[in-house]
């Protein structure tokens with residue numbers, strides 16, 4: 113721990129003097145709205161000043177992205193590929209710094225963030241390898257025409273990201289946008305601006321031309337809104353809450369924005385009594401209590417068959433009580449503090465809501481100390497699916513357990529949610545798994561597995577969990593336009 117704290121101190125020293133500035137057209141720019149503070153949830157201390165970007169900064173950045181677009185689009189694909197690979201290498205070289213800063217800025221544990229930083233590099237490597245064929249089209253001959261299709265990048269795009277695993281999630285959007293040939297204005301979450309700054313530095317050091325990636329810090333209702341409304345920005349890739357997704361759509365209506373929305377979830381993990389229960393237990397624990405439960409794909413509703421409920425919940429309680437809450441830079445810590453005071457108040461508010469609704473707090477349900485925003489990992493039992501703890505996204509290390517007796521009942525409960533991001537099914541009955549997954553309303557489902565991201569597969573949700581898919585060629589469908597050209601024969 114001491115070692116990590118000392119290293120972090122060195123990495124942050126430069127921000128203490130200069131703060132975090134916006135980066136527009138390859139130049140550092142102060143925010144037109146002055147500055148705001150970014151606070152560490154570990155001890156509520158100010159990390160540094162951050163440029164408070166406004167509509168004026170967004171306008172500058174949108175023009176910079178517009179001006180840089182033609183040259184980036186027309187750069188030979190092999191050259192663009194090399195730059196993206198160098199960005200991946202730059203991330204790998206600074207992975208420790210990224211992870212330490214991310215932990216301090218967001219409260220997430222080093223144990224998980226050290227891997228998340230490297231996943232950011234993987235995102236760049238994967239999309240670098242797609243650059244060369246991204247524009248390939250088809251030949252669709254008709255009796256009188258040679259019809260060809262090609263794909264072209266849509267233009268400058270806006271990318272708006274949340275505070276949970278912010279570095280990894282930003283690369284997940286920025287890498288395919290750059291690979292497609294788009295230029296980018298990135299508006300990171302106000303609660304976690306540090307690693308977005310590291311990313312733009314790494315990208316420019318790797319040879320990304322000025323203006324291809326611009327970073328404007330600021331608040332959603334101001335800088336984020338201006339980005340959605342800007343006429344030079346052709347599309348918005350957004351990751352965040354469902355109600356913000358709806359605002360993004362409204363704000364982009366006048367300029368006919370194309371929107372990609374990756375939103376919230378209240379994802380069910382369904383455990384049938386014929387499953388490998390030890391493996392299911394590991395996965396249930398991992399999918400809600402790792403990354404502070406601040407993860408869109410977390411399995412926050414446990415649907416457990418009544419025949420095994422008692423034993424399964426008893427084992428869960430034992431495991432949950434052994435999860436280590438602590439300083440996020442301690443490599444042994446599994447749960448760090450929640451990201452902010454506002455989020456801490458939201459999550460802890462559900463402890464009372466659970467009691468009022470008549471559920472039992474079988475583990476946790478308490479805060480830890482008062483130096484930072486720490487909570488104990490929490491398990492609610494005796495719940496039914498109509499309770500707020502079963503319907504609302506809590507977005508913390510909080511699991512709601514709901515019993516079911518039959519497959520039909522499990523399906524009805526699982527689908528009784530405004531959300532539809534992921535689902536996890538544990539059974540050794542193959543026919544049931546096929547039948548169940550076919551009827552489960554979710555964009556992504558894993559059977560007998562926790563969430564394992566494979567980059568070529570489609571990532572995204574249904575219902576209030578989003579519109580659009582990322583991953584593989586689906587990312588390019590969003591960042592590019594199909595063009596048809598017919599030649600008379």
Ligand code: NAD
Nearest residue numbers: 273274275300301332336337352353356359374375376408
């Ligand atoms: P949020 O919606 O509050 O904020 C996300 C981003 O949107 C921030 O950068 C914020 O400044 C900006 N924003 C806010 N209002 C805006 C507006 N009117 N116009 C433009 N931008 C605006 O979300 P959050 O609290 O930062 O993140 C947590 C949420 O993100 C959870 O709901 C979680 O499920 C979701 N999430 C979804 C996925 C997914 O892939 N589906 C992944 C990660 C997180």
